[in-house]
Amino acid sequence: MNNDIVFLPIRNLSQIxxxxxxxxxxxxxxxxxxxxxxxxxxxxxxxxxxxxALVQAQNAEKEILSGDYKGPxxxxxxxxxxxxxxTGGIPxxxxxxxxxxxAFDYDATVVTKLREAGAILAAKLAMVELAGGMGYTQxxxxxxxxxxxxxxxxxWAGGSSSGSGSAVGCGLVPFAIGSExxxxxxxxxxxxxxxxxxxxxxxxxxxxxxxxxxxxxKLGPLALTADDCGLVLEVISGSDPNDPTAxxxxxxxxxxxxxxxxxxxxxxxALSETSKEISDNFQASLAILNNFADTEEFTFxxxxxxxxxxTIMLGESASAFEEITEKGLAAELTAPEDRFGPYARTxxxxxxxIKALRIRGAIAPIIDTIMSKYDAxxxxxxxxxxxxxxxxxxxxxxxxxxxxxxxxxxxxGLPAISVPNGFTNGNLPTGIQFLGRPYEENRIMTLANKxxxxxxxxxxxxxxxxEKNDLGGESSVL
Amino acid sequence: MKNNYSETELLFELVRTRxxxxxxxxxxxxxxxxxxxxVKNSEALRQVxxxxxxxxxxxxxxxxxxxxxxxx
Numbered sequence: 001m002n003n004d005i006v007f008l009p010i011r012n013l014s015q016i017x018x019x020x021x022x023x024x025x026x027x028x029x030x031x032x033x034x035x036x037x038x039x040x041x042x043x044x045x046x047x048x049x050x051x052x053a054l055v056q057a058q059n060a061e062k063e064i065l066s067g068d069y070k071g072p073x074x075x076x077x078x079x080x081x082x083x084x085x086x087t088g089g090i091p092x093x094x095x096x097x098x099x100x101x102x103a104f105d106y107d108a109t110v111v112t113k114l115r116e117a118g119a120i121l122a123a124k125l126a127m128v129e130l131a132g133g134m135g136y137t138q139x140x141x142x143x144x145x146x147x148x149x150x151x152x153x154x155x156w157a158g159g160s161s162s163g164s165g166s167a168v169g170c171g172l173v174p175f176a177i178g179s180e181x182x183x184x185x186x187x188x189x190x191x192x193x194x195x196x197x198x199x200x201x202x203x204x205x206x207x208x209x210x211x212x213x214x215x216x217x218k219l220g221p222l223a224l225t226a227d228d229c230g231l232v233l234e235v236i237s238g239s240d241p242n243d244p245t246a247x248x249x250x251x252x253x254x255x256x257x258x259x260x261x262x263x264x265x266x267x268x269x270a271l272s273e274t275s276k277e278i279s280d281n282f283q284a285s286l287a288i289l290n291n292f293a294d295t296e297e298f299t300f301x302x303x304x305x306x307x308x309x310x311t312i313m314l315g316e317s318a319s320a321f322e323e324i325t326e327k328g329l330a331a332e333l334t335a336p337e338d339r340f341g342p343y344a345r346t347x348x349x350x351x352x353x354i355k356a357l358r359i360r361g362a363i364a365p366i367i368d369t370i371m372s373k374y375d376a377x378x379x380x381x382x383x384x385x386x387x388x389x390x391x392x393x394x395x396x397x398x399x400x401x402x403x404x405x406x407x408x409x410x411x412x413g414l415p416a417i418s419v420p421n422g423f424t425n426g427n428l429p430t431g432i433q434f435l436g437r438p439y440e441e442n443r444i445m446t447l448a449n450k451x452x453x454x455x456x457x458x459x460x461x462x463x464x465x466x467e468k469n470d471l472g473g474e475s476s477v478l
Numbered sequence: 479m480k481n482n483y484s485e486t487e488l489l490f491e492l493v494r495t496r497x498x499x500x501x502x503x504x505x506x507x508x509x510x511x512x513x514x515x516x517v518k519n520s521e522a523l524r525q526v527x528x529x530x531x532x533x534x535x536x537x538x539x540x541x542x543x544x545x546x547x548x549x550x
Contacts, residue, residue: 135512215536245537304522311519328500340505343497344512347489352520357534359526364535 005030006171007461010228013174014072020064024075028057028120031077034172035123038465042148042157044166046082047124049090053077056120063118072231074118079125079167079176083210084108084219086124094210095127095160097143098324098332108208109240110177110219117235125163125176129333130324131184132160133212133317134341138392141335146389150192150462151428155386158188164222165192170465175223175232179209181216182309182410183382183403186418189222190381190431193420195448195458196222197229200438201413202247204233205240213316214245215357216309216410225458226419226448227255233441249439256446262293262375264447267300270379273402281422281430282380288454289378293447300370303363305404308356309411314345315353364412371414371437376444379405381418381431405435415441417448420457429457486514 005013005027016022032050039045060075080086082093085104093099111121126144128136139146139156147162149155150169157166161178165188168176178185180198189196197220204219211217221232230253239248266286271279286295324330325342333339371377383402387393409416414435421432432451436444452458483491490510494501501509 244539304519304526307519307522311516311523314516314519325497328497331500337508340501340508341512343493343501344509344516346496347493347513348516349520352523354534355523355526357536358528358532359523361535362526362528362532 009224010174017075024060025057028053028077042166043145044163045123053120053122060118070118077120077122079123079173081127081161081164081178082124085208095142096129109205110236113236128160131212134338136335139389149386158191160184161188168194168222178222179219181212183406185220186381189418191386193429195226195419197417200415202245203237205243205246207242211320213313226445230445264293264295265374265377266297268297273383274380275384277424278380285421285432305407308359309407311356315348318345377435381433385424385428409435417444419448486517489513
């Protein structure tokens with residue numbers, strides 16, 4: 001075994017496994033070694049689930065050898081953000097020192113679905129404590145320390161699905177599961193130079209996932225390509241009697257053909273919010289997109305989008321973490337600002353929370369009408385590049401945070417995908433997002449996939465990580 | 479009757495009464511700033527006029543055990 005399978009998309013790796021040219025056991029051993037060797041350098045991993053992974057890999061090998069191939073995730077190792085419950089005594093820490101040794105006696109539905117599809121749980125991945133729900137404003141907000149960026153250990157991986165982004169970006173797993181309430185999949189995907197899909201709210205069951213905000217939380221994949229995200233979404237989507245918000249709408253992943261020229265909307269305010277490097281990379285992306293799509297600038301009507309999503313998130317999280325608040329347990333959190341974070345939000349009035357939910361209902365058809373004119377809205381995933389590890393940033397729960405697309409997309413449960421679209425002068429990745437109407441994941445993945453067929457940003461990986469963990473063969477990538 | 483306290487200060491006093499035992503002086507000051515942000519959020523929401531018929535966009539399904547069984 002050599003490094004040929006590092007940074008190989010699921011689409012390609014699965015074909016090799018299906019043809020029995022590589023054993024799932026060998027593949028799993030390979031990624032376990034990388035998780036154990038490289039993971040600690042980047043603070044990407046909470047728990048390497050070696051024993052479980054090897055049992056699952058041996059089962060996969062037997063099944064495939066006997067002709068029972070389950071599909072493209074069969075025999076593929078993955079990592080789960082450490083807010084997804086797992087059995088077998090494997091800790092589920094929610095990224096918090098408080099819960100370092102806590103284990104559940106049930107698996108999250110996503111974990112169950114992936115197991116049934118033959119995927120191999122290789123690690124529980126680092127995350128910002130309590131998924132950032134306490135209002136952290138700097139990267140050192142996790143029991144595993146600040147999660148480092150694959151493109152530079154002095155830079156942050158993003159959050160709150162930090163380990164999910166970092167582990168995929170470091171080539172420690174072919175894909176990972178993250179969660180997003182407001183930015184937590186797209187941000188690490190962009191920071192780490194990988195692809196990340198935030199599905200429509202309800203597309204993926206939240207059963208067994210830590211609740212930060214019940215009406216905002218979404219689970220989704222982070223992987224090397226938009227196409228890989230689709231392969232994972234097909235497996236983890238679907239109804240679930242344990243989650244009444246999980247959609248019963250059938251979903252199967254397919255890339256559409258772009259016979260007609262798609263029309264892409266560009267939110268004017270999203271451009272004015274960005275740094276020059278982000279703006280330059282986005283303009284370069286538009287030049288690529290204009291090869292196959294029409295683009296048009298537009299504006300959304302004035303509404304207090306950020307205030308609506310903040311009020312919902314603060315109100316719901318105040319209840320979700322009531323025990324932590326009432327017992328003063330926040331004092332044990334890592335980030336100093338998280339230790340007082342839960343108290344102010346107990347003052348969100350019920351009337352204002354309900355008003356935010358009513359405004360959400362009022363703006364949903366307005367936004368959908370505008371979005372119906374476009375195949376997708378495109379914009380920079382983040383207004384700035386990855387922060388330094390010692391840099392303070394503005395938390396989403398306060399102030400004039402610059403993320404109108406994120407606020408609207410998350411409060412209305414809209415799907416979005418971020419894919420890499422370039423680098424800064426400091427060699428840090430940037431991303432472009434495609435935002436779609438509810439349940440139109442295939443449309444935005446088709447557009448993102450088309451973009452990736454015309455660019456090579458997603459094929460670039462940190463040199464230092466290509467050389468690591470040579471297990472005997474030549475060091476190269478396919 | 480108009481009192482001298484702002485909404486932020488009134489809410490802050492409530493937090494201090496309830497949770498002050500868990501917080502030091504510096505943390506309390508940060509809480510005060512956070513409450514002020516929440517008050518600003520609320521003021522922005524109150525400026526949005528919506529119809530009486532506009533319901534909150536949240537899910538509620540009456541629960542009955544027999545319906546659960548049918549679903550399964």
